[in-house]
Amino acid sequence: MYSKKDYLKHTILFILTLIATTLAGGEWVYGKSVIAKGDDFLSWDFFLRSFAFSIPFIGILLIHELGHLFTSIHHKVKSSLPLFIPAWLGFLGIPSIGTFGAIIQMKSFVNSRKKFFDIGVAGPLAGFVIALGVLTYGFTTLPAAEYIYEIHPEYADPEFEGYGDQVVDFELGNNLLFSLMSSTLADPERMPELSELIHYPFLFAGYLALFFTA
Template sequence: MYKPKEYLIHISLFLVTIITTTLAGGEWLYGKWLFGSEGNALTLEYFLKSLHFSIPFIGILFVHEMGHLLTSIHHRVKSSMPYFIPGWLGFLGSLSLGTFGAIIQMKGFINSRRKFFDIGVAGPLAGFIVAFFVLWYGFTQLPEADYIYEIHPEYLDPDFKGKAEEEGYINLRLGYNLLFYIMENTLAEPEKMPDMYEVIHFPYLFAGYLALFFTALNLLPIGQLDGGHVIFGLFPKHHSKISLVFFTAFVFYAGLGIINPYQDISQLLIRIPLYIGFLYIIYRKARLPNDSKWALILLIAAVQYGLTFLFPTLEGYSGWLLFAFLLGRVMGIDHPEVSGTREMNRQRKVIAWLAILIFLLCFTPQPFIFE
């Protein structure tokens, strides 16, 4: 089915990605860098320890992509093997996850709603099952509470908090999603459970958390994302409207607080036209008359501005704006048309609603919060 050269390319990318995510794991888990000096250097010991992050993390991505691949083979739709994309930025002195994810390329034409649905939903369902068990293991096998002092011995200094504030330390806090919150409160021993500032130092919790994050992104009910295929399967006649509504809600939440009446007038004179221009860029490909696009864009900006006037502390998560840009300009918010809109069978409907439930459990409104 595949040529020897293809196997070589895909296996090589997979192995390189294991290495780069292990390097990234050393940075997140232990503060050890490949080019670090003295106590900050990534030794072989810490590289091997970091495999406890990279193997479950890449394993979940692998299972996700194989779910797509095996289902496409089942439906005789030609596709590539998974392309794993290394993405380590440690050589720049910057933190990264070690990968930009993985994709498979569909090479065959799909003109079936059932095939779109089956191939789309198989990946996140398969990946979610593995992620669930990775998290279950992480929550039930937590180390003793003083483990964090091995990573941060400075925490033993009673004056550390004050010194950190004076020196302008930046902390990363992970936000809760519903599943993570439920599992923490039902599986973890409270005295061992780290707070959300320290989860990045626990390999199985961090790997599972990232897996839920990417699962939720894939299951957004927009365009040609896996969640878009699910919605297209359930509501083929109304997919475009549903996708546009969810995309608009996503953008609206992401942009809350970007413009508000409590900013300096000089800031507003710059931010308002730039923000409206950004909104036009991401809506430009939407299947709407130009007048309707402008009306929607101005309505979004006006309502956001009005809400922040009434609730000055209200803000969304601006980090989602990058993904909104990718959806609007690169992937698109519309789904390819297929012939026929015959209703799916009961089994597929159950799976579709299960996928929607998984999205609700996994979606994190504010995943990465820098303070």
């Protein structure tokens, strides 16, 4: 059904996307980049730690696309393999999440609304189930509250009064699912502020995956 060239192309793009999202994870989670210097440089150790973001994030996207693909195969609709789009923009100084997402392309006519619906809904449903698992793990294994001092040691300074105009305020919006899971699964003493959620790789990966799933 697929040629060796197809497998090679899609595998290379998948690996490049995994690397790109790992680089992006290092920037978001740990504030470190491969183009920075000194303490802000993304060392090999922090690159490996950033897989805690990229693997669940890309894993959820992969399951999402496989949901489309396997349902297409079930309905005998010819489709491409999942095509991942790497997009790390750190070299431009622009925040990114390392990817523009992933797609599959249906290559044959779909002769039924039911088949079209089944193929369309299978991806989001599959991705949502895995995203729930990632978020459940993230909320139930939150590190101690002092973890944030590893990333922002300035927070431990009693005289620290914020960054002023030097840093743009950034905060992920809350949603019903996050409110429910944080109140029922998370230790209240360890639950981060929404403005710090980007530093918790499983929660951040799950949050982004929900956006793609929606």
